[in-house]
Amino acid sequence: MNFCVGGTNHYCIEIPGGIEMWGRQIYQEISPMDRIVQIQSFSDKDAGISSHPVSPTWPKEMLATTTFEVVDQGTKVTVSWQPHNASDLEIRTFDEARDSMTGGFGGMFDTLGQYITTSLSQTPFTYPTDTSITFIRQIYAPRNRVWQAWADIEEVNQWWGPEGFSITTRSRTFTQGGGWELTMHGPDGTDYPNYIAYEEVNAPKRLVYSHGFRQGEPRLFHVATNFIDCGTSTIIETTMTFETQAARDATAKHGIPGHASTMKRLEKLLA
Numbered sequence: 194m195n196f197c198v199g200g201t202n203h204y205c206i207e208i209p210g211g212i213e214m215w216g217r218q219i220y221q222e223i224s225p226m227d228r229i230v231q232i233q234s235f236s237d238k239d240a241g242i243s244s245h246p247v248s249p250t251w252p253k254e255m256l257a258t259t260t261f262e263v264v265d266q267g268t269k270v271t272v273s274w275q276p277h278n279a280s281d282l283e284i285r286t287f288d289e290a291r292d293s294m295t296g297g298f299g300g301m302f303d304t305l306g307q308y309i310t311t312s313l314s315q316t317p318f319t320y321p322t323d324t325s326i327t328f329i330r331q332i333y334a335p336r337n338r339v340w341q342a343w344a345d346i347e348e349v350n351q352w353w354g355p356e357g358f359s360i361t362t363r364s365r366t367f368t369q370g371g372g373w374e375l376t377m378h379g380p381d382g383t384d385y386p387n388y389i390a391y392e393e394v395n396a397p398k399r400l401v402y403s404h405g406f407r408q409g410e411p412r413l414f415h416v417a418t419n420f421i422d423c424g425t426s427t428i429i430e431t432t433m434t435f436e437t438q439a440a441r442d443a444t445a446k447h448g449i450p451g452h453a454s455t456m457k458r459l460e461k462l463l464a
Contacts, residue, residue: 198223202231203240214246218257226261226421232277233257248290252276252283263424272298318449324441325434326448330456332429334463336422339429340397342462352462353377355454369394372408414444429456 194202202218217236223229233255234242245251254277262269274294276284318328332339342348346365353360357380365373373389388408393401399419403412414435421428433448435441 196220196223201240203236205238212246215243217242221256228261229259231257233274248286250282250286251290252279252287254278255287263422267423267426270302318452320441321432322434323438324436325432326441326445327430327432328449328452328456329431330429331423331426332456332460332463333426335425336397336420336427338463339427339459340420342459343400344396348462352455352458354458355451356458367391367394374408414440 194200194204196202198220200220202220204216204218206214206216208214215236215238217234217240218231221230221232234253235245235251237243242253244253255274256277258273260271262271276287279287318326321327342352344367346362346367350360350362353375354377359378361376361378363374363376365371365375367373369391371391371394373387373391375387375389377385377387379385386406388405388410390403390405390408390412391401392403393399397420399417401415401417403415405412414433416431416433418429418431421430431452433441433444435444
């Protein structure tokens with residue numbers, strides 16, 4: 194997949210009986226968080242355009258538009274398909290299949306909903322590059338409230354770090370160019386010095402900083418956190434970037450469960 198305007202998603206779906214069904218999407222418009230427009234076609238292994246495997250008069254190309262709208266309890270997703278560069282016969286074939294398409298999309302959205310509910314509650318992570326890791330977590334509190342829990346040092350002290358850890362703040366200036374000097378106290382009594390240098394503080398949308406042991410020393414990693422407004426909930430998307438893949442992999446061993454534990458503490462504070 195090349196998810197950009199002009200990019201292509203060439204994919205294969207295996208249906209019962211071992212039959213492969215290839216598809217191709219060419220992105221016409223991508224407005225992050227709002228709208229995706231693409232040309233949808235049946236395809237083959239070589240990414241060419243092919244006919245519908247069981248309906249030869251199906252349109253060769255479809256113009257598909259998907260919109261995303263924030264509502265009180267989540268996100269409303271609307272999908273619109275219409276024949277593109279189609280003949281009268283192809284348009285008629287499409288119109289006759291509306292009921293079956295509605296059922297198919299209904300099942301797809303049920304699966305999507307189950308996936309999101311399960312994955313966001315477990316803090317899924319991805320490796321977008323060889324040197325980075327991205328965490329995504331949905332917190333059931335409004336974005337302004339979640340941001341406050343990041344900005345207010347009294348609240349930060351209650352949830353920052355995995356379960357069993359506590360922190361002592363030496364100094365903190367929560368502004369662009371400011372810094373946070375703190376010590377994390379482990380369950381076994383070990384102290385871990387930390388220094389965070391804030392590069393971007395864009396309330397309540399985005400926080401960017403470098404993280405090291407002490408002020409003036411080389412940073413260990415870089416962090417960018419986006420707070421995505423979903424009405425009564427907030428999706429927290431955090432990307433950590435390291436100097437090398439080895440450094441990322443070494444941190445991931447404890448960082449993945451540690452981040453999940455930290456987010457649980459934040460959820461408890463905001464409940």
